[in-house]
Amino acid sequence: MTQQPKFQPFWFQQAMDLETDYRNNVPPQSLMADTVADVCIVGGGYTGLWTAIQLKQQQPSLDVMIIEKSLCGSGASGRNGGCMLTWSTKYLSMQRLYGEAQAVELVKASEQAVAEIEAFCLQHNIDAELRRDGTLFTATNAAQTGGLDATLAALDKHELNSWQAWQAQKVQRHAGSELHQTGHFSPVAASVQPGKLARGLKRVAEQFGVRIYENTPMLAIKDNSLNSLSLRNSTKDTKHKVVINTPQGTIYATKAVMALNAWMLEQFPKFKNKIVVVSSDMAITKPIPEKLKKMGLVDGKTVLDSRTFVHYYRSTPDGRLMLGKGGNHFSYANAVRPLFNQPTRYGKLLRQSFDKLFPTLVDEEFAVTWTGPSDRSATGLPFFGKIEETGNIYYGFGYSGSGVGQTWIGGKILASMLLGNNDKWSHNGLTKGPKGSFPPEPIRWLGTMLVRNAIRRKERCEDNATRPFWLDKQLAKFANAAGKADK
Structure with missing residues (x-):
């Protein structure tokens, strides 16, 4: 029987109901033995799928695999509102963060994404x-x-x-x-329809030769290139430096990509x-x-x-x-x-x-x-980079509710970084890691609640054509840097 999440959001359930294998309870392929790969992508949502597709389009001989702890698209990619928007309304934020030329290029790229x-x-x-x-x-x-x-x-x-x-x-x-x-x-x-897009990308990725293993959660990951002793003692050749443990098999990869969206923090608290x-x-x-x-x-x-x-x-x-x-x-x-x-x-x-x-x-x-x-x-924009500067584990997340179109850009960026390309995708403002931070807990949560409730009171007054409290207006300004909320 196909393993299913306890609750499946509407878009994802609708997409899965159309898949013959799913209707016939044919289980998806899960990793059942040790394996090696040039690139292992952890996460079968938009970012992971687009990255895999971009890699195979640019270098077809590359051995690319994806592992997904549930079913591809069952996370944020299959449950958003399906609004494919551009970054044009975030131009001023990008100009402030990355400069005028970069902001222009990123707006153009987000518009290109819709057509592509x-x-x-x-x-x-x-x-x-x-x-x-x-x-x-x-x-x-x-x-x-x-x-x-x-x-x-x-x-x-x-x-x-x-x-x-x-x-x-x-x-x-x-x-x-x-x-x-x-x-x-x-x-x-x-x-x-976000679920149908995710499942369609999965099908095409497999047609390109990407190996996809669903119901295969990552239990642990280690980059042996950061530890010379571990690398010398490895039972595998020195090419496959990244070791990923799953319930039924270990993956030895040359490089890895963390495409985990909000689940990133479960494995990498450094981004908390x-x-x-x-x-x-x-x-x-x-x-x-x-x-x-x-x-x-x-x-x-x-x-x-x-x-x-x-x-x-x-x-x-x-x-x-x-x-x-x-x-x-x-x-x-x-x-x-x-x-x-x-x-x-x-x-x-x-x-x-x-x-x-x-x-x-x-x-x-x-x-x-x-x-x-x-x-x-903190900026309302995604960020990309390496977990460690000299390592072989890459990441991309932080789409802030605007990822339906922008994950296509994310795939371009991650593929270019993995392949070592020197181009506009591997070198731009988004590839320098996160900019800005939130306070630690419990200050963050308490501050967030304070700002959220102030925004609600302020907007209620505006709806009723009455003047908001001065303090609520000031508190609401703290939300401006992150842009508009999720779509």
């Missing part, structure tokens, strides 16, 4: 329900109006501005809600102050295509408001309406707790937001809710 993923899916027959219908970034109260002005002015300077200002009537017509007051539309965005594990909570209706058509939700356009802990929503090809909200639960000590693999505990909050956005749908019950962990970095 679409082309890849078409070329390899991945039915990921990818619809390149753009995105709407809106203001739902007066305080949110103008929030993009400085960013758009900077993008204009470099002829990078794909955003078009829309007035209230047009925004409301396309967003299916009269709550939106103004907004900007960019055609450089898409929506996708570099990210915050935060929930993104989602709900979806049963199919209601006629109602959505009447509301104007007729394509795959994604809609996001301008809150710090953003609401995001979109319709699906089968006529469902999905609503998500980030920034609800912040995990103490960054533990990936059981609540991240369960129906959301914030259903009431999602219901209130849904009814306010869509008053004509107040009688529509949610078919299912779910939640998932996001690895939020």
Whole structure:
């Protein structure tokens, strides 16, 4: 029998139901003996799969394998909102962190990612329900109006501005809600069924010759190149310096990649102050295509408001309406707790937001809710590097809720670093490791709760057109560096 997680989020379950082997209870391949590899990637989500694919595309003879503790795509990759966005709204943050030229290149790369993923899916027959219908970034109260002005002015300077200002009537017509007051539309965005994309990438990776072992957790990892005595005493040749233990077999690899998302800290506590594990909570209706058509939700356009802990929503090809909200639960000590693999505990909050956005749908019950962990970095941007500067274990994480498209960039970066290429992918601002830190516990969690609750009070006042407390406004500024919440 196929081993299954106790709870499978909607997108992932829907994707797995379409796989013949899964329906017929044919177990996935697990590692059952010792093996060697040129590259072993730990983690079968978007980052791991894209990295493997990029490696095989650039060097087909390379022996690449992936191990995944559950099923490929069952983590964050298969349970996000499916909003494929760019980094254009984070241009000013990138300019401050990496300089103007790097910021321009990274925005261009994130826009290229949308087109490249679409082309890849078409070329390899991945039915990921990818619809390149753009995105709407809106203001739902007066305080949110103008929030993009400085960013758009900077993008204009470099002829990078794909955003078009829309007035209230047009925004409301396309967003299916009269709550939106103004907004900007960019055609450089898409929506996708995230579980189907992940499982499609797995299939293609295997076709390229990548060996994938599911239900194969990593128990321990050691880089013997950092210990000359261990290397001399190794029973394997000196080429395979990285040793990875799993329940049924040991892997001897030349290089390894940690593509673990929020689960990274379970093996590498050195990053414990570099990210915050935060929930993104989602709900979806049963199919209601006629109602959505009447509301104007007729394509795959994604809609996001301008809150710090953003609401995001979109319709699906089968006529469902999905609503998500980030920034609800912040995990103490960054533990990936059981609540991240369960129906959301914030259903009431999602219901209130849904009814306010869509008053004509107040009688529509949610078919299912779910939640998932996001690895939020101090900058709101991912980071890449080596665990040890002279070692052979690489990593990439910290996507901060914006990884659907950006993991394609992550795959480019990690593949280039592993192959020793000297190019724009291996040398950019993202490849210098984490920038910024969070305080240690319990200060981090207490401070996070203080800021989160201040933001909630501030935005409640703004919704009601009343003046927020001065202290709440000041506390809310601490969240600005990390950008918008999960999508």
